[in-house]
Amino acid sequence: MVASAQGGGEHWSSRTAFVLAAIGAAVGLGNIWRFPTLAGENGGGAFVLVYVLCVALIGMPMVLTEILLGRTGGGRADAVGSVAEVAERSGRSRRWSIFAGVEVLAAFLILSFYSVVAGWVLYYVWISGFDFLGALFSGSPFAPAFEHLTQDQVTGLMGALFGNPGQLLLQHAIFMAVTLAIVASGVHGGIERAAKWLMPAFFVLLVMLTVYGAFTGEFGHAVSFLFTPDFSKLSPVAINEALGQAFFSLSLGSAALVTYGSYVPGDVRLAPTAGMIATVDTGVAMLAGLMIFPIVFSAGLDPAAGPSLIFQSLPVAFQSMSAGALIGLAFFVLIFFAALTSSISLLEGPTAWAMARFGLGRKVTALLVACGAFLIGGACALGYNVWSDVRPLSFWPIFANADILDSIDGVTGKLMLPLAGFGLALFTGWRADRRLIEVESGLSPAMFLLWRSLVAWLAPVAVGLILLFGLFPSLLA
Secondary structure, three states, X not given: OOOEOOOOOEOOOOHHHHHHHHHHHHOOHHHHHXXXXXXXXXXXXXXXXXXXXXHHHHHHHHHHHHHHHHHHOOOOOOHHHHHHHHHHHOOOOHHXXXXXXXXXXXXXXXXXXHHHHHHHHHHHHHHHHHHHHHHHHOOOOOOOOOOOOOHHHHHOHHHHHHOOXXXXXXXXXXXXXXXXHHHHOOHHHHHHHHHHHHHHHHHHHHHHHHHHHHHHOOHHHHHHHHHOOOHHHOOXXXXXXXXXXXXXXXXXXXXXXXXXXXXXXXXXXXXXXXXXXXXXHHHHHHHHHHHHHHHHHHOOXXXXXXXXXXXXXXXXXXXXXXXXXXXXXHHHHHHHHHHHHHHHHHHHHHHHHHHHHHOOOHHHHHHHHHHHHHHHHHHHHHOOOOOOOOOOOOOOHHHOOOOHHHHHHHHHHHHHHHHHHHHHHHHHHHHOOHHHHHHHHOOOHHHHXXXXXXXXXXXXXXXXXXXXXXXXHHHHO
């Protein structure tokens, strides 16, 4: 059953439900797409080692920080209200909640373009699905993918999609509608139920595809690439990329974990739960690399292909693989599940805040927030065709050549998320009442001292560097 929280919100029905939802918030395109891309671009093993260290020393403590702020806020059910409540109970200014407000706004903006990118995934689910059905009905269920297309036509699918504004907007609308339907159904009836179905299905597909790659691809080469450090390839840029990936891939700075934390019942131990979330998220990133790179190496593709790896290089690889049609469909369904669980958390944070701020019902509030995000995302989609010459931040040198989507992505990723994380780390490490958060954390005195030291000293420095180098990349040159 779902119990009412003190602030009128909802509670997860069980620890398992919370863990699945929180892992779903963390596991997204950053794990399946961005991590293999960054690992490929930065030489593999050395980057992975730094990434894992950053998760352990910064990511995991910050996951506990955000969940802790949510629950300690007295079940206020929104990130801003939770942080304001903790500040007040600590005898501090409620203005510290401004950083949670930055998180909520960032989540709203990220949702707008995230839905567009997820629409690309949905498009590839469609075409891969029809390709597999065609192979199935022709009596060749284990045929390679896209047998009726040339390699140039396969790599050109992405460009054709970008040149079709109607298709882009349709995919964006469908994905946003699915996300809205889940969030509007509530914590228990929507988010929790979706997590219980989507996350197990996601993990089954991930393991199956990884096993397939182990037996049919260059698995040994992939293991060596990912786990044999070559420190000659570890540049300052690579270290900063690993630090940023450790922060962003855990859904930190986006109000998701604070909001979800406000729904956690008081009998759930937060520290081991936070550790599990960070560990599983990192494990998914590793498996994603072991899933993708055997295929990449087997097909003779460039692991440093960048963002085109997923949508252009891998479809070409599926074209030359036995059962490529089936594997390609499973691969894009896997990415779709990852994108959906993350988009749910991105919509829930702003929806919870707006419900608390304006007193509207969940369905109406979720609809209004989703519509607003859809409109901004629509502009992002048109930025690839009709408005391709628009550069909204041309006055800002680091974004001078960025289109609409990249501009919003850049501002949220380089400025808003690290700024929010920096502020909440300072607040938790230095200003929040120690006794208040120690009781809620459930940590032993020694572990609490270690955790708070990491949050008070290391996290602000690390996140501050993400912010500094994001805004002034020339410093890394």
